[in-house]
Amino acid sequence: MLAILTAEPMTGYDLVRYFDGSVAFVWSAPHSQIYPELRRMEAEGLIEATEVPRGQKATKRIYAITPEGVDELRRWANDAYRIPPERDTSRLKAAYIEWGSYDAARRQLRAHRNHWNELLNQYNDLVDAIDSRDVPLLRRRLEIRPEAEHDAIVAAKRFAYRGFIHRAEAEIRWADEGLELVDKLESAGVPLTGQADDVRDSQTGSRRRGRARKS
Amino acid sequence: MLAILTAEPMTGYDLVRYFDGSVAFVWSAPHSQIYPELRRMEAEGLIEATEVPRGQKATKRIYAITPEGVDELRRWANDAYRIPPERDTSRLKAAYIEWGSYDAARRQLRAHRNHWNELLNQYNDLVDAIDSRDVPLLRRRLEIRPEAEHDAIVAAKRFAYRGFIHRAEAEIRWADEGLELVDKLESAGVPLTGQADDVRDSQTGSRRRGRARKS
DNA sequence: GTAGTCATGTAAGAGGTTACATGATTAG
DNA sequence: CTAATCATGTAACCTCTTACATGACTAC
Numbered sequence: 001m002l003a004i005l006t007a008e009p010m011t012g013y014d015l016v017r018y019f020d021g022s023v024a025f026v027w028s029a030p031h032s033q034i035y036p037e038l039r040r041m042e043a044e045g046l047i048e049a050t051e052v053p054r055g056q057k058a059t060k061r062i063y064a065i066t067p068e069g070v071d072e073l074r075r076w077a078n079d080a081y082r083i084p085p086e087r088d089t090s091r092l093k094a095a096y097i098e099w100g101s102y103d104a105a106r107r108q109l110r111a112h113r114n115h116w117n118e119l120l121n122q123y124n125d126l127v128d129a130i131d132s133r134d135v136p137l138l139r140r141r142l143e144i145r146p147e148a149e150h151d152a153i154v155a156a157k158r159f160a161y162r163g164f165i166h167r168a169e170a171e172i173r174w175a176d177e178g179l180e181l182v183d184k185l186e187s188a189g190v191p192l193t194g195q196a197d198d199v200r201d202s203q204t205g206s207r208r209r210g211r212a213r214k215s
Numbered sequence: 216m217l218a219i220l221t222a223e224p225m226t227g228y229d230l231v232r233y234f235d236g237s238v239a240f241v242w243s244a245p246h247s248q249i250y251p252e253l254r255r256m257e258a259e260g261l262i263e264a265t266e267v268p269r270g271q272k273a274t275k276r277i278y279a280i281t282p283e284g285v286d287e288l289r290r291w292a293n294d295a296y297r298i299p300p301e302r303d304t305s306r307l308k309a310a311y312i313e314w315g316s317y318d319a320a321r322r323q324l325r326a327h328r329n330h331w332n333e334l335l336n337q338y339n340d341l342v343d344a345i346d347s348r349d350v351p352l353l354r355r356r357l358e359i360r361p362e363a364e365h366d367a368i369v370a371a372k373r374f375a376y377r378g379f380i381h382r383a384e385a386e387i388r389w390a391d392e393g394l395e396l397v398d399k400l401e402s403a404g405v406p407l408t409g410q411a412d413d414v415r416d417s418q419t420g421s422r423r424r425g426r427a428r429k430s
Numbered sequence: 431g432t433a434g435t436c437a438t439g440t441a442a443g444a445g446g447t448t449a450c451a452t453g454a455t456t457a458g
Numbered sequence: 459c460t461a462a463t464c465a466t467g468t469a470a471c472c473t474c475t476t477a478c479a480t481g482a483c484t485a486c
């Protein structure tokens with residue numbers, strides 16, 4: 001949000017719309033997170049609000065980054081980040097494919113492929129848009145920064161999206177690999193644990209009491 | 216956890232150790248999450264605990280999956296998953312490289328490269344270990360399942376790790392691309408916004424209240 | 431007038447991190 | 459005897475999701 005506000009002062013609503021649009025590819029946030037966070041940052045002095053009237057009785061708060069906010073943004077940019085622990089549902093489910101059916105596996109892998117393929121298209125479009133400076137937020141930022149910096153600013157955005165493209169291509173390759181594998185196993189007649197009828201009591205050998213509630 | 220417990224009944228501590236070991240690559244969880252979750256699952260009837268003595272006065276709880284737990288595992292395996300909204304710090308920081316220094320960018324990209332490269336090596340080792348059935352948990356599961364299923368069980372684990380390998384390779388390629396880019400920009404003498412001294416008041420045009428820290 | 435957009439919140443709850451906390455058992 | 463390992467928790471806090479909620483403004 002600090003970085004976005006360096007392009008130009010705006011309302012929380014403007015930020016919400018950016019987070020619903022192109023920014024969502026880089027970082028997602030719902031409005032229920034954005035508004036409280038703006039208040040918090042204001043209290044910390046990183047941003048400043050100006051209340052301006054809109055219409056007859058309503059007002060809106062336009063936030064601008066403060067020098068302290070710029071300091072914080074710089075500090076953040078120079079800070080190292082930690083890569084979070086692994087927690088990827090698609091991989092987890094893949095590891096236990098045998099507990100479902102071949103059709104379920106195919107459905108999931110196709111959805112995975114489609115999802116990343118759609119993202120890939122959007123990432124590619126965005127890289128093109130960046131190259132032709134066809135992104136409003138980027139354009140605004142270039143307007144207020146000296147031309148010497150333009151190459152670095154554009155290169156950074158482009159590079160970030162390149163990361164998504166690499167990722168998306170990897171996911172698509174993986175899903176294709178999986179679909180092939182599923183076909184191979186099924187046509188070889190390999191049975192799945194999830195389809196077997198001996199698993200229900202493989203452990204305790206007994207116990208058939210009540211309802212299994214959903215989580 | 217349900218899937219792990221299908222291999223054999225075990226204590227929470229055993230699960231904690233698995234989650235500190237090979238399982239961590241697929242899904243990470245600290246013991247502070249595992250113990251309460253086991254209690255919850257027990258209350259729901261998905262697993263069952265047997266208190267067994269250990270030593271003179273201590274006891275431990277050995278958890279076994281129930282038929283209801285197996286149902287739940289199957290249900291989960293057949294359920295579609297949702298790919299969560301984007302929230303990747305490395306990409307976010309990449310998009311705003313210009314707010315830091317070239318050295319900071321290089322440091323982050325090198326750390327990124329190293330991190331994924333180390334993971335890649337571990338993933339490769341794990342795939343080899345899977346191929347040679349050299350993973351204790353996998354071996355235990357194969358022991359209790361009919362041989363006809365073995366190919367599917369092994370293939371699933373292998374496939375999951377293949378996904379990590381694809382991902383890691385993509386991240387490494389991306390980081391290399393970034394390091395090249397940083398070198399190119401710096402040697403071309405492109406200035407960065409974060410190094411400029413005109414940014415502190417580019418927005419408000421005035422306001423010089425706080426101490427201006429040196430970065 | 432009314433539908434869509436502008437604008438801004440609150441709150442419960444799930445999931446995860448980090449720290450605090452304890453004590454028994456076993457191998458040397 | 460002592461250190462490592464076995465074993466099991468609790469709690470504060472943070473982030474994010476989902477749902478609930480409200481009302482003014484503007485274009486038709």
